[in-house]
Amino acid sequence: MINEKSIDFKPLNKILELFSNISSSDLIPILQEIQLEYGYLPQPVIQEMNRKTGIPLNRIFGVATFYEQFHLEPHGRHTIRCCRGTACHVKGGSDVINAVKRHLGIEPGETTKDMRYTFETVACLGTCFLAPVMMVNNDYYGRLTVHKIKNIIDEYA
Numbered sequence: 431m432i433n434e435k436s437i438d439f440k441p442l443n444k445i446l447e448l449f450s451n452i453s454s455s456d457l458i459p460i461l462q463e464i465q466l467e468y469g470y471l472p473q474p475v476i477q478e479m480n481r482k483t484g485i486p487l488n489r490i491f492g493v494a495t496f497y498e499q500f501h502l503e504p505h506g507r508h509t510i511r512c513c514r515g516t517a518c519h520v521k522g523g524s525d526v527i528n529a530v531k532r533h534l535g536i537e538p539g540e541t542t543k544d545m546r547y548t549f550e551t552v553a554c555l556g557t558c559f560l561a562p563v564m565m566v567n568n569d570y571y572g573r574l575t576v577h578k579i580k581n582i583i584d585e586y587a
């Protein structure tokens with residue numbers, strides 16, 4: 431995990447060099463690059479970015495908190511989202527959620543110690559016809575059964 435007290439700004443500087451005449455419209459691509467580099471958006475990096483670009487902190491945090499793709503806390507390389515909605519629940523969604531918990535050894539909202547996976551549950555993934563459903567990053571997995579979970583997750587190891 432990153433020690434925020436001794437954070438290295440060199441990667442940030444390299445990212446900022448990729449953009450000329452930085453304005454607020456560059457905010458999303460810059461934040462995406464920062465997250466790719468650091469794994470999330472560390473506070474000291476955001477403050478340094480504010481100092482270097484003049485983009486107001488409230489603007490940066492506004493965007494960082496609005497879009498689900500951005501994380502202000504350390505986040506695993508892969509995000510697993512299991513649906514806990516009604517359609518998934520009646521088709522065995524809670525068994526799927528329990529299988530993910532068992533396989534990763536973490537609860538929803540947690541990240542594995544090796545920073546490989548973050549596990550979340552969501553109210554609906556919008557593909558109820560595929561119930562029960564989970565997503566790994568941007569990939570959908572539907573009509574899940576408990577015994578498929580290990581292989582799916584291990585594909586991302």
Ligand code: FES
Pocket residue numbers: 513514515516517518519553554555556557558559561562563
């Ligand atoms: S309830 Fe699970 S995808 Fe909609």
